[in-house]
Amino acid sequence: MQDSASDAAQGTSHDKAPAQSDGESLLLRLLRQWGTIIVIVLTAAGFSFVSPYFLTFSNFNNILFSMIVPCLVSIGLTYVVVAGSFDLSVGLCVTTTSIVCAFLIPVLGPWGAIVVALLVACGIGLINGLLVTYGRLSGIVVTLGMMFVLGGINIYLTGGYQVAVDYTEKAFRWIGQGRLQLTDDRKMAIGVPVIILAVIFAMHMVLFAKTRVGYYIRAVGDNAMAAFYSGIRVYHWVIVAFILSALTAGIGGVLLTSISSSAQPVGGEGYLLEAFAAVFLGATVLGKGKPHVFGTLLGVFFLYMVNSGMNMVGFPYAARQLFAGIILILAVGANAALNREEIHLKFI
């Protein structure tokens, strides 16, 4: 074609057309990317201004310690949300694993009990995953059902009483209660479960960002049809996401048993709501717009930091709840405003 020169020019002109983001201000781009992190830092600065005890090693340690189980639940849930589904059973999965673990320690010893408890968690995830994919059921419905089923099983197994772990199980209790001394100062110690959390978080960072697992789960959640046509085993990866969610929550359950030397028959629903808050808060971190493991960690940290700070300043529980809710809506709202879609037609 003799018009090849002008065709080439036309080609480049298309390239420009959709890239309207070039024109947006630097400030807007910085806000989108760093906004959430800036808010976290400013909030921390505010609290440390009001309370001298806020910005101390021991308080930081306390915050980390209090967020161990919710953080694990949230990280697991991240996979399912990224895959485009919901897992409402994560909270009770923690309780069930905790109970199974506590029950089996006298029978199988601590290590055997941990392994079986985690297998049970994987089984819960597998059932959720199979029903959502091959069973063609909605993720919300399936996991809502699973939540009630687990609640029933928990009461049935325990008869409504807490299950205590024997005082002699020193090794098992060390997992949740041990401390590693950093310096001679007794205050400078890190809890063993905090270290476990850090290790598991690091593994998830790699799994989510650097391996096929995270990569394909993201692809499936973004456009399952395109993934299907690309020869990706969509069902396989959705099931993997559900298993990862339940397994990570299960690790939280085992740690919970060890931390409190017992398993409670009820509770766990609270983790679920916190986890969703953390995952959606985390989606705004670094301007990704979609949940990611690092964002989820910051999301949980933020919620617990605010809780601790407001506690120190003397706010009542009601105010803390109110504040957490407002923060969540503001963060997600700001993110939506910064990532404005041309037409917004999703209401889930």
Add this chain to the structure above:
Amino acid sequence: MAAPETPNDSAGPLVATVDLEKQFAGTKALKGVSAQFLRGEVHGLLGENGAGKSTLIKILTGVYAPSGGQILLEGRPVEINSPLDAHRLGFGAVYQDAELVHGFTVGENILLGNEPGGAFVSSGAIHEEARRILGEMGIELDVYRLASTLSAAETQLVTLATLFHRRYKLIVLDEPTARLSAHEVDILFGLIDRFRKQGVTLIYISHRLGEIRRICDRITILRGGRVSATLDHSEITEDRVTELMVAKSTEDLRIENDGFSTGDVVLDVENLSAGNLEPLSFRVRAGEVLGITGPVGGGMEQVARALGGITEHEGRIRIDGKPVTISSPYGSLRSGIAIIPEDRRRQALFPNLSLANNIALPMLENLSRLGLVREDRKSRYAEGIIKRLAVHPDLPALPVKFFSGGNQQKAVIGKWMGAKAKVYIFVEPTAGVDVGAIKEIYLTILELAKAGAAVVLVSSAAEEIMTLSETVMVVHDGQLVHHAPKAECSHDQLLTLSLGGRPKLAV
């Protein structure tokens, strides 16, 4: 049906289908298709909408399972139950409704499912490999761009790139040029040639006979779920093909707009600008068909998007002399503008609702009494439209997702027929629609004009513009480069204009 030979030697066809059948919700889409695809040939697949082309290739690529019959690969029967099976056997496809993962980059999309490296994925390696692939294909695109920022044509090219690096034996291209500009079509054909030389078999589905003749070695024509004929390159003539496809002679397809416009200006647009479209003014009279053409992404789409209330725009719009504000599709409809969008699957149809419900949806208010929809009136209304547009199959209760592309398009047009809009905007009304249905759609458009509506036709097909328009506008790089009655411009001139060449022509 003739018994197919069973080739055992490697000289036989690469892939053959034997009496392939497929049934959907009671309708038979394939009624025993036996076809052979030779090694290293470009094999055209033609047929009317609903003739079974898409069904056939979706079976070959594992999206649907056949209800009967066999697929032979190099003479041996194979089972294809999922796209993954198809990939393993070396069958790949670019579907008409192919989509990309929007949150992934161009590079990640190209290598999706086939990333270099082991369990760990390296972003650097993926993008380097993708850049190499695009370079080899002769496509200039930033591999780090997000798929969500690509234009329709760019999306199509990226989908093609996803095939390039997988060592396929058989590649199916379903309407690959529907959204491409002439330059991009050249890139595609270069690519097809390269595949052919490597011994890859290509199945090429298109409604554009010019392309078929240019690129295909043989063609198979489907009609009503059966093979109508297989022709060699030398036998491909317009008359022959059309006859085999629709059993109607080409003479019937010649349609001409004799001009129905009257003096009254219905749509008056002043200094309309939106997106990459520079301020543009035009008027459409009652009964007039204004054709707007140009390269894909050059700005012509913005006219339709602005008038349809989808994009924010500036400028003044008047209908019947009264100024109107259009800020949403609802506002657009209230002002008397009906838009028939290009992407019917996503923008116009409710796939799980029945054909009748899809058609009657905008009219429900008129078909109700005391707020309750009168079922009898609704079905009578829908059946009338179905008959008028010859929608096939004639089943008002069938969910619209089971209809072929052309018949879905008829449903979309039918949806607005009773709305008595003052302005109808058609965007690429025959993309992915076959000869027989094209004629009916053209007649419907002209009928709307004859009844006194102002019609705006946005299309990248010069032939369509020449057939239907009374006045022609060419928009290129967001600017109006030509605006005149059809008589002042020939088909070839129009083509050159829209390709971006700018011969000195009266503006």
